Every structure is written in structure tokens, then in C-alpha cells.
Amino acid sequence: MSLLALENLTVRRGECPVVDHVSLTVGAGEFVGLIGPNGAGKTTLMRGALGLLPAEGRSSLAGMTPRARAHAAAWMPQAREVAWPVTVETLVSLGRTPHLGLRGPGAVDRAAVDRALERMGLAGFHDRIATELSGGEQARVLIARALAQETPLLMADEPIAGLDPESQIRTMEVFAGLAAEGHAVLASLHDLGLAARHCSRLLMLDRGRLVADGAPDAVLTPENLDAVFGVRAYYARTEDGPVFQPLGVTR
Template sequence: MRLDVERVSLGRGGRQVLDGVSFSCERPALVGLIGPNGAGKTTLMRLVAGLARPGPGRVALDGKDTADMAGKERARRIAYLSQERSVSWPLACRDVVMLGRHPHRRPLAPPSPQDHEIVDRVMDELRIAPFAHRRIDTLSGGEKARVLIARALAQAPDVLLADEPTDALDPEHQIALMERLAQIARSGRLVMVTMHDLSLAARWCDRLIVLDRGRLKADGPPDETLTPQLLSEVYRIEAATLSWEGVPLVVPVRLAPRDDAERAV
């Protein structure tokens, strides 16, 4: 399975959100899509999910444009977890997770034993089984996020796209989620996540794609990508790059010095 992003550009409101972005991914891999606010990460994620079309350029999965796929085919192959976590449905959490199995069932068919098994397993892995009969609109933001992540995982897609999946999660559940995403990638899938936590990205991602102002700035393994020069140019920070028991850490320390031209902007 191969994902190709070919010279993708997109303008919005008189601003170039993406400008000629190209890369290819093959499974298995856990790919981190990183960059500062406004870099174009969410827009690119939506294009990869087939929820929008680029201006110039093309996004293809095994040679087929994702935006041309029928809805059910796309839902079987690609799961997309939006950055937006607001939910007002008065549904039990288990029913919400079961929605992830819908693309795999015939119209009006009830959930199969396999569907129930997958939903129970995913809920156990994300430690939300105790929420099974609680209404999702009664949960905290972090609890709700874990239920919506479980729904995406229940789709069992070839490609899992998650826009800031660790946002609103406490450290325990951030690590548990990243462990699970890494396991999914190792099982033979392509997982792509947008992230702001550079230490989580360095620890868990096989590859980092860095966007800045709509352009591809860097692409490669974390230890080759998160250089002092890149952190200064893209994030405008100085950071300590450390290792603790073999685990890479990136700790922002201070703002990078700015030249007079940058101060004037």
C-alpha cells in the first residue's frame, strides 16, 4: 500500500495554505506531521483523507485519487480523526465506537460477532471499557477524545489519520495512545498523526514530515530532522535534545534570537 502526495497546493482567503507539497509513504510506518500553528498540517491531513481537493496536485492511495473514492470505499481504507472533538449526540460510548464498524457492514445489517469483538478489544486497549454505557456527551474532554480515537481504530483501516490525537490527554493516556498507534503501524498499516509535542514525536514516530508556512521543510527520521537549525528556523526556539534510557527527548528552552528583519514583521 502506497500513499502519494504530488505537488499539492491550496489557497484560501487570499493566502497560500499549501504550496507544492510532495512526499510518498508506504506501510508499515508511524509518520508524524509536525510544524508550527498555521503551517498547513490540518489542511494537508484533510486532503489526504479525501475530504477536500487540492488546487494543483494530487493525493493518491495505490494510484487512485482519494477524493474520487466512493464514500464507503474510502471509509474502509482511510480513517480520519478530526481535531474537532465536540460531540452532542446522546449516544452510549460503545455505540459511538461501533460506528467505526459501519463501513464493513451491509446496509441495515446488525453488528456481527467480529464487530463486537473488535469494539470490545479497542475499548479495552484504550482503557475506556468502563465508559461503555455512559453517554458520550457526559464525558470530560480527554475521555471523549479517547472514545473518538477508539471509533477510528475500530474502522481497522489501511491508513489511519489522526489530527492532534494526544491533545487534551494527560501524560498517562498520551503514552498509552502513542504505544497503541505504534503497534497499529507495526501490524502493517500506515499511521499519520499531527503533533505539537516534539518529544512524543521523536520517541514514537518512524519518520517526521515538517511543514512551515505551507511548504515542506524537512522529511526524515526524527534524529536527522529535529536539528537545532530546524528548530530555530521553523519553531523559532532553542531546545535541548537529550536521551533518557535510550528515549529521545526534545525540551524547548527559550525563543531563538531573531534578526532585525524578523522583528519588523
């Protein structure tokens, strides 16, 4: 079942296409990593897909009403500033807003918040003040807010940037777990090692174009890594999963 479909999606800055005729689908049960060098168009692609930027082509999400889109997809942007000194529970509860209508939060909503906090290892943080947390803890709280929305599709822009190694791995495991439960996750990632280990599929962007789409070992080939990233790397399958390690530059 497709939860996101793009047909020739193009987003321009002036006359220059930042995303150039990208077509793809993301289906239920997939954890898809969106990879590519800085400036490849990853953030622009996701924002265009959500209808947050003017775009040409078609996106299955962009034509929805804001309320319908909020029920279909949760969006976690790259910006992570927590501006207000509210409790963690209050902040994460904002993820339930699309479900409330005119009523206040009820038992179902509180249970969703509890599940999201538990998933992110924040079960004891309900009454903590969000602005008093470390940057990494704030990032995990904002991921929990997106999880609390409980949508079929989660789209996250660099969700593990700035997290410590344990939190990065746990977050990737959470996303893989969501996919195993039948949700879909599309996340832009710079850590190709974690992407190779945890994603079921990778999309490789270069200068706005989709240049590779498939399983990690089919995308992270020496040829693609050289052409797109300008690096050579060690890639192998082990009993614990794929191992990927950049070794040096090729340019």
C-alpha cells in the same frame, strides 16, 4: 507498500497557497508525525489529502469513492464534540459503519469495538453515557471510534491535544503499536518530545511547504528548530529513547 501518496498537493485560500506543492508517501509500518507551527498547513494538508477540500495535484485517497476511502483510511478530525447522550459502545460502533452495508453489526463488528476500547484503556466503558464523560475520556472514545474502523491507514489531527500525560503516552504507544502490526498512522502533533520518542518518521511543514522529512533526529536539528519554530532545544538519545526539551526562543 504505500498507503498514501501525494504529488504536488496544493490547497489554496483565494490566491494564497495554504499547502504548497507537497509530495510525500506514507507506507505500511510507519508512524509518521506531521509537525509545524500553528498555521503551517497541517490540518489543511490532511483534509486535502482525503479529498475534503478542493486541491490541485494528486492524492491517492482523494480520487476514491467515499466508501472505498472509508475502507482505506480512518479520519479523526480535530473537533471532538460529542453531541448526543449515547453509550460509549454505540458511539464507537459508528466506526464500523463502512463495513456494514445493509446488514446490522455482527460478532465481527462487536469484537472490533471491544478491541478498540481495550486499546484505549476503556474496556469497562461500554454502557457509560458519552456526554457524561470528561473531555479527555471523550477524546479517547473518539480515538477508539477511529480504531474500530480497522483501516490500513489512520489519519488523526492533534489526537493527543488536551489529554493528560498518561493518556498522551498511551495513545502514542497505541499508534506505534498499530504501525508495528503493519498499519500506517499519520498524526499532526505539537508535542515534539512525544513525536521524537514515538514516531518512526517526522514531516516538518512551514508556511505550507514540506521543509524536512526523515527520522526524528534528522528533522529536529538546531537549524530546523530555529528556522521553523524559533526555538532552541535539548535533544539526546537515551536507553529509554530520544529526549527532546525546548529550552528557549531564538527570535
